[in-house]
Amino acid sequence: MASGCGQRHTLASMSAAPEFALEARSVVQAFRSGFWLRERTVLHGVDLALRPGEFVGLAGPNGSGKSSLLRILAAVDQPRSGSVRVHGHDSSTRTARQQLGFVPEDCPFPPELAGRDALELCGALHRLPRHERRTRAEHWLERVGLRDASQRKLGAYSRGMRRRLGLAAALLHEPSVLLFDEPTAGLDAQGFEVFESVLGEARARGTTFLVCSHVLTDLQRNCDRLAVLLEGRIAALGPPLELIARLGPRARVAATLEGADPATLRALEATATAGGARWLGVESAQANLSELYASLRKGRA
16 A cells, blocks of 8 residues: 555656656747847747757857847846746746846956956855855866866956866756756867766766757767757757658768777778677768758758
């Protein structure tokens, strides 16, 4: 009897759990600009949902609305209309904000602030106890390789150092949803190593990711799905290779193998696996996303 009650409780809890870690519904954003302050709509009813633990890439040409959408999803800006929910909670609530980590492309802290002070400020904004935010700041400064520069003013940091500090700030409060805007832009060699390592650890914990990038290989390496934003609308959404396949004969892929001899490198996946090689995945050989954007525009015309 007790076992049955426990099972019913578990099933009820599972059914009550939100289906999506991050969900945008009918998001519209508009701004007034120019001498006459004419209104320009940059997002036209965007719908996007990420399941817990999913890694979704966001791509699109300049001016497509990527940064506007990312700032709304990160609860930095409010949409003109529509809604965003984080694990079932409205993004404007503290409960939702505590689950969000955002790494913008540019450093959001004033240059007069020291690295350690910036992280402790983030901890205070997330209402962490003083001792805990100091402990976490120490941990993340060490983790991203900035311990020796912790007392240095941010104005003296290189762009790569500021990017690593932004990563530490986003992870300080242990969010379950992480949003990145151009994560590899400006990273130095140490930054790339730190980024890949931290990314892997967060994925192992079941963190949900939305990553905005112009570099297709950055997205393909990790993405479960790729969302392509064109002119403020989601033009395509699906596994990256399926979207690349829309290019038809122009689509090229490159197989990445580890531990294979030269003869095995010339074989297909089955042959490589039979020869003892480890198949690491397939990614597009395209240098950028411009051909995919053109193909999607042509299909919509």
